[in-house]
Amino acid sequence: MTDKPAGAALLEEARRTLLETLLPLLPPDRRYDGLMVANAMAIAAREAGQGDAALREAVQRLSALFPAAATNENLRAQPLELEARLASEIRAGQCDAPGVRRDAVRDYLRRSVTARLRLSNPKALL
Amino acid sequence: MTIDLAADAAAQERLVRFVAAAAGARRATIASLAPLRGGAIQENWAVDIELEGGANAGRHALVLRTDAPSRVAASHGRAEEYALLKLARAAGVAVPEPLWLCSDPAVIGRAFYLMRRVPGIAAGHRIVKDLSLGGPRDALAERLGQELARIHAVTPGAIAELARGQSFDFLTPASNNPGLDRVQLYRHYLDGLGDPHPALEWGLRWLELNSRPSHEIVLIHEDFRTGNYLVDEHGLTAILDWEFAAWGDPMSDVGWFCARCWRFGASDREAGGIAARAPFYRGYEAASGRPIDPAGVRYWEVAAHVRWAVIALQQAARHLSGVQRSLELALTGRIVPELELEILNLVDAAEGRAA
Numbered sequence: 228m229t230d231k232p233a234g235a236a237l238l239e240e241a242r243r244t245l246l247e248t249l250l251p252l253l254p255p256d257r258r259y260d261g262l263m264v265a266n267a268m269a270i271a272a273r274e275a276g277q278g279d280a281a282l283r284e285a286v287q288r289l290s291a292l293f294p295a296a297a298t299n300e301n302l303r304a305q306p307l308e309l310e311a312r313l314a315s316e317i318r319a320g321q322c323d324a325p326g327v328r329r330d331a332v333r334d335y336l337r338r339s340v341t342a343r344l345r346l347s348n349p350k351a352l353l
Numbered sequence: 354m355t356i357d358l359a360a361d362a363a364a365q366e367r368l369v370r371f372v373a374a375a376a377g378a379r380r381a382t383i384a385s386l387a388p389l390r391g392g393a394i395q396e397n398w399a400v401d402i403e404l405e406g407g408a409n410a411g412r413h414a415l416v417l418r419t420d421a422p423s424r425v426a427a428s429h430g431r432a433e434e435y436a437l438l439k440l441a442r443a444a445g446v447a448v449p450e451p452l453w454l455c456s457d458p459a460v461i462g463r464a465f466y467l468m469r470r471v472p473g474i475a476a477g478h479r480i481v482k483d484l485s486l487g488g489p490r491d492a493l494a495e496r497l498g499q500e501l502a503r504i505h506a507v508t509p510g511a512i513a514e515l516a517r518g519q520s521f522d523f524l525t526p527a528s529n530n531p532g533l534d535r536v537q538l539y540r541h542y543l544d545g546l547g548d549p550h551p552a553l554e555w556g557l558r559w560l561e562l563n564s565r566p567s568h569e570i571v572l573i574h575e576d577f578r579t580g581n582y583l584v585d586e587h588g589l590t591a592i593l594d595w596e597f598a599a600w601g602d603p604m605s606d607v608g609w610f611c612a613r614c615w616r617f618g619a620s621d622r623e624a625g626g627i628a629a630r631a632p633f634y635r636g637y638e639a640a641s642g643r644p645i646d647p648a649g650v651r652y653w654e655v656a657a658h659v660r661w662a663v664i665a666l667q668q669a670a671r672h673l674s675g676v677q678r679s680l681e682l683a684l685t686g687r688i689v690p691e692l693e694l695e696i697l698n699l700v701d702a703a704e705g706r707a708a
Contacts, residue, residue, distance in 0.1 A: 244575045247397070266684060288584070307548065307549065310549040311549040313549070313554075314551045317555055318540070320558065333697075337694075340500050340690050340693045341694070347688070347691070351690075
């Protein structure tokens, strides 16, 4: 797929038109809807611009936490499987004791949340 | 399905007949009717009604409140909320006067009640930014502390006297460890939603390990925050949105009010984005005689972010499942990482790590 502009760039341009041209024409009680549409487009544009990079990174970080886990060829299924394992480990108290495991899990959670925030709301990271 | 009361003449006719009978009037007519922007859970209408005859003759500025399609688990229906408004009024809390409850869904399509319309603005982002609203901010925070203290004065032992025969059995009971109750409830909700959420589990495990028995169980509002009270240019006019009220730990409402996720961007004003904690705590302590327990408040601030994240996931699930397609609900799902970051920060801080 080489046609240009790419999807992310199109979304960004569409969003600019919405904010600069259309939003001022909306009645005041519909302004919030316009802003929500713009926000949804911004999130989608960031995700589209990033492609599979975030998923690949997530898999890499999770594989570091679970080195013995079998590799799943499905890029989307793998992080879900390992995150489910992590979630039950945490719930079962297996990451409670101060030490290497707890620190590694803490570090993973922060990186994972930060990566998702970069897509959903990068302003929250400032 | 939304009820379009403004376009439904037959529903309006049934409404005025209900009001006339409830108010003891010869006749009721609608002088004006307009939708008010509500939350994701209710629909509110501003309605002016002219009553002829009877003790209430004259024009009445009212709000009609009914269920919206997207009720979330654990929220009360209109009949319960109506009873809670009466209870709050009896306890001296500033609330809109509840007037008439209609439990018959045949009248406008769903149960509803009418209350007196109180002037003011509730929108959190406006109150936080526009300093001409709400009067001096320290005084507003202090007053909110006093109002919260009045709510917390309602205890399981004291409720009978205020309730005037109304049953409040619908209020979710609390064990002597309400924090642990919540951990179990939120895990149950998460399990029902399917996808794993390890950062929320991290917060839940911390809440489990750090839960403590509560010294006292009181009536808690459960959504006492900026965005759910009305202010005019002078100060507070009403505490709204009682649909989550329950029995619980008094510090849980304090933590919810101060939680970073309800500061509407004004993160350095830790009491609801409007003031420092000190005036809010001062108002609460003076009116309740109960000292604020800072460790308890910290605990409930972690719980607040977990709770809001779980509710956000439930709201997003309503959209994703097709039960209620809505951009607002869809976007609510994307605030979860922000809440998770704060959970990680709060747990780190509690464990003596720099956030």
